[in-house]
Amino acid sequence: VFGDQIEFINTGVVEGEKNYPDLEKFECVKIKEEQKTLPVYGYKDELLNAVRDHQVLVIVGETGCGKTTQIPQYLHEAGYTKVGKIGCTQPRRVAAMSVAARVSKEMGVKLGHEVGYSIRFEDCTSEKTSIKYMTDGMLLREFLGEPDLCSYSVIMLDEAHERTVTTDILFGLVKDVARFRPDLKLLISSATLDAEKFSDYFDSAPIFKIPGRPYEVKIHSTKAPEANYLDAAIVSALQIHVKEPPGDILMFLTGQEEIETVEEILKHRTRGLGTKIDELIICPIYANLPTHLQNKIFEPTPEGARKVVLATNIAETSLTIQGIKYVIDPGFVKIKSYNPRTGVESLLVKPISKASANQRAGRSGRTGPGKCYRLYTAYNYQELEDNTVPEIQRTNLANVVLTLKCLGIQDLLNFDFMDPPPSESLLKALELLYALGALNKHGELTKVGRRMAEFPLDPMLSKMIVASEKYRCSEEIITIAAMLSIGNSIFYRPKDKQVLADNARVRFSEGNVGDHIALLNVYNEWKSYDYGSMWCYENFVQFKSMKRARDIRDQLKGLLERVEIEVTSNLNDLDAIKKAITAGFFPHSAKLQKDGSYRTIKHPQIAYLHPSSSLAQIHPQPRWVVFHELVLTTKEYMRQVIELKPEWLIEIAPHFYKKKDVEDSDTKRMPQGKGLSAFS
Ligand code: ADP
Ligand code: MG
Numbered sequence: 001v002f003g004d005q006i007e008f009i010n011t012g013v014v015e016g017e018k019n020y021p022d023l024e025k026f027e028c029v030k031i032k033e034e035q036k037t038l039p040v041y042g043y044k045d046e047l048l049n050a051v052r053d054h055q056v057l058v059i060v061g062e063t064g065c066g067k068t069t070q071i072p073q074y075l076h077e078a079g080y081t082k083v084g085k086i087g088c089t090q091p092r093r094v095a096a097m098s099v100a101a102r103v104s105k106e107m108g109v110k111l112g113h114e115v116g117y118s119i120r121f122e123d124c125t126s127e128k129t130s131i132k133y134m135t136d137g138m139l140l141r142e143f144l145g146e147p148d149l150c151s152y153s154v155i156m157l158d159e160a161h162e163r164t165v166t167t168d169i170l171f172g173l174v175k176d177v178a179r180f181r182p183d184l185k186l187l188i189s190s191a192t193l194d195a196e197k198f199s200d201y202f203d204s205a206p207i208f209k210i211p212g213r214p215y216e217v218k219i220h221s222t223k224a225p226e227a228n229y230l231d232a233a234i235v236s237a238l239q240i241h242v243k244e245p246p247g248d249i250l251m252f253l254t255g256q257e258e259i260e261t262v263e264e265i266l267k268h269r270t271r272g273l274g275t276k277i278d279e280l281i282i283c284p285i286y287a288n289l290p291t292h293l294q295n296k297i298f299e300p301t302p303e304g305a306r307k308v309v310l311a312t313n314i315a316e317t318s319l320t321i322q323g324i325k326y327v328i329d330p331g332f333v334k335i336k337s338y339n340p341r342t343g344v345e346s347l348l349v350k351p352i353s354k355a356s357a358n359q360r361a362g363r364s365g366r367t368g369p370g371k372c373y374r375l376y377t378a379y380n381y382q383e384l385e386d387n388t389v390p391e392i393q394r395t396n397l398a399n400v401v402l403t404l405k406c407l408g409i410q411d412l413l414n415f416d417f418m419d420p421p422p423s424e425s426l427l428k429a430l431e432l433l434y435a436l437g438a439l440n441k442h443g444e445l446t447k448v449g450r451r452m453a454e455f456p457l458d459p460m461l462s463k464m465i466v467a468s469e470k471y472r473c474s475e476e477i478i479t480i481a482a483m484l485s486i487g488n489s490i491f492y493r494p495k496d497k498q499v500l501a502d503n504a505r506v507r508f509s510e511g512n513v514g515d516h517i518a519l520l521n522v523y524n525e526w527k528s529y530d531y532g533s534m535w536c537y538e539n540f541v542q543f544k545s546m547k548r549a550r551d552i553r554d555q556l557k558g559l560l561e562r563v564e565i566e567v568t569s570n571l572n573d574l575d576a577i578k579k580a581i582t583a584g585f586f587p588h589s590a591k592l593q594k595d596g597s598y599r600t601i602k603h604p605q606i607a608y609l610h611p612s613s614s615l616a617q618i619h620p621q622p623r624w625v626v627f628h629e630l631v632l633t634t635k636e637y638m639r640q641v642i643e644l645k646p647e648w649l650i651e652i653a654p655h656f657y658k659k660k661d662v663e664d665s666d667t668k669r670m671p672q673g674k675g676l677s678a679f680s
Contacts, residue, residue, distance in 0.1 A: 026110060048074060057187050059208045064320035081130035087139060088159055090424055094285070112125060115131045116133070140170060155186055175416065216369045217370070230262060236375070241280050247324070248301055249309065251308060251311070252325070252616050254333060256525065286312045324363055326371050330375045330420075333349070334348070337350075340424035353388045393421055395423060451466050464584025467475055468484075473580055476577050480516050483555035488680075489545045505518075511657075515615070516577075590638065625641050626644045646662035
């Protein structure tokens, strides 16, 4: 049917079992044609020459021009993978997976073979892998085992403009490796045009510009600020759907919750529009979306229908979706912020930068003229910051500092940072690591610190695991750590069965054992039902999340063996388990105030029990608690909380807490004489 083209393509590598060989071949032809239309294609030879002639190259090109998917393939064809792998880093997990899947398809190979990806807790690579997409965090961890990156011939630090803290640290590390490995090629790629900064940092490395051919984007701004941007976004989407010519819509939202809300409302309202209106296909995309649903955004929109993609910032530059003609930009992003004084990190919804606003608008003009609807005024736009502050200046650095110490980098103040972090953040990180026992008072790594660094977790979690050795409860603690790593997607609460769901959930925290122990109970009961899906269904627990927890747990168990911590169970001694938790999280302990709020003991900060915490339901409220994290919504909430005995703090962290910190001055003590003492 497709004539000569198929004959031509037939020479390509196509392996694996194929049900529809003709269709597959057709796809293959289509993909090869598509590859040739990408802006980067015309610069292939020039690019390869530049890589040959220079060790470090800064590459700049519009989002969607083919940097991430094509350049590693060009280098592979040119023979760079004969001597080592090509590693390409992505700041986002979903991007690493999705791009690897796309490239394996383009090359006609099975994902995980020649092309693979590596993200935390998931390694989809094999010995054959020569193009490896990975999160920047995974490359940083690889430095621990392979400080000269000798298995790589090319490192591509992609999405450099995102300036994640990990990518920033990698800049310094790879720059150093490149000095003693002249054979290693370094590519720094970015979607924004201010690449001079990268070039300057890498000793005036040449900049390779891939000219894009973006189409004109017409920008509409609102006349007055929108009081409710979600509502405005929904109305805009429906108006576009009803009035505008064909073309898909991309809406930028701040997170999973917002996306789910908008999805629900859109579904409801389009149903109300009746059958005269074309179908509106709603595709959410965010980091925690199950993998099989992530691919939906890339499926071509059927004739006569329109797609609306509800995305977090992931669609700003990391993922390119075909067919977008309309962008709805409410102008907000969820961003990490850190207070070095209190050591508290929170996620806050903040206005985006001008650079972000321009990137977002650009997503509508990739394949034809587009329109961008800004739900803010032209004046608001002028008021935005030019660029987003690099993450390194607004994050907790404990994790990074521990990794750098493990790499033998002692003098952090003189590390070659592109933009240095505030010195208070560095000091705070050192202080925390010292408190956790990972560093000694000279700032040198201890045995505890070395063991902690083996776990791909935040230092407080890894300390909790290392401490479980002493309390002989490593079995339980790795379960808790795995469950905590899943985030809040363990339980679900369908709108029509909320009471049933809540009752099911309450059972796990019977005896006011606290949230960590409740998570442990969930896991253990699921295990006793053979890790079944039916049990999950009956208990309003998400099976997918549990499977992931089990997977993470298996990996943590492997790491326990590696650091030679015996796997022991101490399920009957809940205090021992709680003490192990406290050994990692003692800086997060708080005391009840008269008004029902809590105050953290060191560096006072007011916080409340999160309504989802099992301890929020009990009266009287527990006096002393230790919490996993703080989240800021309408106020500061503690999420995942257990009760603790104040004397534990002195027992576990005598260097951190003094007697006076944990005195229970305003408690009415049990009267002496009669009462309990009569039994002693
Ligand atoms: P860049 O990295 O320069 O932003 P990419 O290499 O990511 O560009 O994208 C190049 C092209 O590949 C784009 O046209 C994009 O739409 C397409 N593409 C990328 N990933 C997928 C996918 N999973 N499915 C379909 N097309 C994809
Ligand atoms: Mg890219």
